[in-house]
Amino acid sequence: MIMPMPTPHDIPIAAILAGGLFALFLMGTRPAGAADAIDPRQLENFVLQDCGSCHGMTLKGGLGSPLTPENLTLFSHDDLVSVILDGRPGTAMPPWRGIVSNAEADWIANFLKTEGPRP
Numbered sequence: 001m002i003m004p005m006p007t008p009h010d011i012p013i014a015a016i017l018a019g020g021l022f023a024l025f026l027m028g029t030r031p032a033g034a035a036d037a038i039d040p041r042q043l044e045n046f047v048l049q050d051c052g053s054c055h056g057m058t059l060k061g062g063l064g065s066p067l068t069p070e071n072l073t074l075f076s077h078d079d080l081v082s083v084i085l086d087g088r089p090g091t092a093m094p095p096w097r098g099i100v101s102n103a104e105a106d107w108i109a110n111f112l113k114t115e116g117p118r119p
């Protein structure tokens, strides 16, 4: 009786397949990791441009209230993160969830609380 024995060259093929799957796995996970990375320069620009379109280009107020550290003393860090992510229902302040990640909202809240826009 003839048994289908694995020939020696079957083993490298299996190894290559496994390696390929592992590479696909790495490729699949990398973009998610990159999306969590914070790019402060890009975020600062985003805040000044996109938030600035309502809060003023220097964030000192426009349609939206001033986003200066002095004006935000009554807000905790978490208050700011939730206003940024969920907006203010019934006002022009839109929700940014999906546009900014949680980590980015965290960075923006910190930026507004501490550094704020330059004069």
Ligand code: HEC
Pocket: 047, 050, 051, 052, 053, 054, 055, 063, 064, 065, 066, 067, 071, 080, 083, 084, 088, 091, 092, 093, 094, 096, 108
């Ligand atoms: C389409 C206009 C608009 C845009 C764009 C906008 N906001 Fe607002 N935002 C408002 C308005 C209007 C209010 C005041 C809401 C109210 O009356 O309670 C507000 C309120 C806020 C508040 C609460 C401050 C306070 O004193 O009530 C924070 C914090 C805030 N915005 C952050 C941001 C950030 C950060 C961005 C950018 C990611 C942004 N906003 C983009 C319109 C906007």
